[in-house]
Amino acid sequence: MAFIVHNWGLNVGNVEIAGITSSSVFLIGDNEQIRLNSYFDTPAESLIIGPFVPLGSSVSGDTAASVVETDEDE
């Protein structure tokens, strides 16, 4: 298989970001490989404020189903 990319041009205006946390990256440039891992453990009753979005709790059932599949594969 041949994977060919044409980067004709990239022009960006203004970028505003509140926070980049827990093994995240904001990159302006080219890259070959990125691997980001994070474990986060907090008491169940604690108040969570911030960008930690619980996975698999989206409105549609599709996301929940795909999460279960991933677990079975491992």
Next chain:
Amino acid sequence: MNKRLVTLDNIKVSDVVYGSSFVIGDSWRATPFARVLAVQKEGAWFEEGRYKYEDYPIFTRQFKRLPSTDTVEDIHYHHNPTINVESVRINGVSTSSMIQVGSLGILEAESRVKHFRIIQDEQEEDFSID
């Protein structure tokens, strides 16, 4: 792959904390990591050395690796040699994260954060049986 140049007129970053970095220029490989014991405790006493990384498996357990896939031959044609950005404004970067203006070969970042809530009265009440 050939890496493009970046032209950036203006950048403002307010906070870079806990094993994070802000890089201007190209780099080959970056492997930031952070281990955090975040203790929120009722009362004014904090004992030093009370919490140890070894006591919690979150700091030793392995991260799951994605299964390796077949390699794909890729060709990138950069018809414009620069990436142009006018301005960037970032409040904070934290816990083994990264901001880079320029090209990056490999990035492998790890973070492990364990939170504690220690409340004096409620803990004592939990042990009593009505």
